[in-house]
Amino acid sequence: MINESALLESKSLRDSVLDRTDVLDRVKALSLLPDGMHVTTAMVAAYFGATVEVIRQLSKRHREELEANGMAVLRGADLRKFESDNASLSLGSYPQARRSLTIYSRRAVLNIAMLLRDSDVARQVRAYLLDMEYLARTQPVDNSVPTDPTSLDDRIDQRITHILGKTVVPMFNALIETSGEHRKELVALRAGVQRIERRLHQHHARLQRLEGTRADRPAVGVVAAMDAMNGRTFEQHIAKLLRRDGCTNVVVQGGHGDRGVDIIGLTADGRRLVVQCKRFAPYLSITSPEVQKFVGSAKVLYSADVALYVATCPFTPEALHIAAEAGITAVHRGVLEEWGAGEPLRVLE
Known part of the structure; x- marks a missing residue:
């Protein structure tokens, strides 16, 4: 190669x-x-x-x-x-x-x-x-007319998953039933194979979310569309993503008197949520003083369980360090791209 x-x-x-x-x-x-x-x-x-x-x-x-x-x-x-x-x-x-x-x-x-x-x-x-x-x-040349646009990677994942689920796991089941001496080891091996099978299913589902064309969003330019929004529209868009991921009581309060928090609400399991939104150009960065200011608002004024700092640009290394130490989730441009394309934020699950 x-x-x-x-x-x-x-x-x-x-x-x-x-x-x-x-x-x-x-x-x-x-x-x-x-x-x-x-x-x-x-x-x-x-x-x-x-x-x-x-x-x-x-x-x-x-x-x-x-x-x-x-x-x-x-x-x-x-x-x-x-x-x-x-x-x-x-x-x-x-x-x-x-x-x-x-x-x-x-x-x-x-x-x-x-x-x-x-x-x-x-x-x-x-x-x-x-x-x-x-x-x-x-690969051998396939001259047949394709009826399914599934990618090569997806077909490989599905084939492996099928083999694991339909052949390997049943084989372990049979061995476990007939083996006494090595039963414990076989059960552990079967559990490992089943974990791999689940991960392949998750991987396939994630690829479908990220690569599939959906009617409710453009096929390309997910963050570029956010770049074109004004500040208020961007906050409303982030609120929409929060509701999509199961958050409730979501209120956009950005503006004068918001005390450094643009959105408040509850996660799907009832935790108190606050969000700061910054629609900056992609070559700018969120700095440590900006994160420190949000830490005070989120943790002291709002007693937040989950605090998101969402930005259309990167964070400086020091800003990321402060966010991690203070329990702030930094949703930088790369994470925002995936979130906007359908990938849920783990901290909201």
């Missing part, structure tokens, strides 16, 4: 897999601008966990290749038109008019994943690409 570093060196190999842009969302949800097609340099950096400067330098070194795959630098009338179509770009980020804006298509982002060396996310994308390429080359 080809080593993933080969993608870093071979343009022809990169070109051969550039159509597999679905891999991006398999590794980590990629937020798009409201047009549903592009991301900015800052959004690319946030996706790969890199700095904006690293992405800029890489784009400069490989400009010709990336432009051929959907990177573009907008100026003048083209830039004004693009900003008008994507109004959230101008919210609180650039006090002066920008002279240019670099945007990337999903294909260009995948191209960057095959060029970016020092990023765990990029390495995962490359490994996933080569796994898929290896399977495509080694």
Whole structure:
């Protein structure tokens, strides 16, 4: 099998897999601008966990290749038109008019994943690409007309689950019935197999939630849609997600006099819940003083059992440390993406 570093060196190999842009969302949800097609340099950096400067330098070194795959630098009338179509770009980020804006298509982002060396996310994308390429080359050709769009991964999971449930577990049952000396060991092994079977079921269900197209949400751009909201609409949206996950008595009280808490309510099992909502640009960060302020409001003023700090951007390491010590759940951009796409928050269960 080809080593993933080969993608870093071979343009022809990169070109051969550039159509597999679905891999991006398999590794980590990629937020798009409201047009549903592009991301900015800052959004690319946030996706790969890199700095904006690293992405800029890489784009400069490989400009010709990336432009051929959907990177573009907008100026003048083209830039004004693009900003008008994507109004959230101008919210609180650039006090002066920008002279240019670099945007990337999903294909260009995948191209960057095959060029970016020092990023765990990029390495995962490359490994996933080569796994898929290896399977495509080694699996027998199926000329039948597909009737089910289920992915290869799903079919493998379902086949393993079927074998475990219909063959392996019954075999252990029979052995346990007829064995005296090793009965205890066999029971323990059977329990282990059943745990694996349950996890595969859970994994399959999670994939269906994250990858399936649903009528009540867009197929792409889950957080990008939140980026386009104003503060009040964003708070209402988070309240809707809380109710979806079984919370009751959910009240949005953001505004003057809220004492640092935007939403209050009860979890499904009756615990007192408070939420702070911050709709910031993805290249900004929630800092430790902001978390400390929320700790005081949530724990002292509201005596909360569950406290969520929900943000459309990352948290600084120090902010995450303070949140963990104080019992605050930091719902950063990545977690928010999954939550908005249908994955329930564990702390609410």
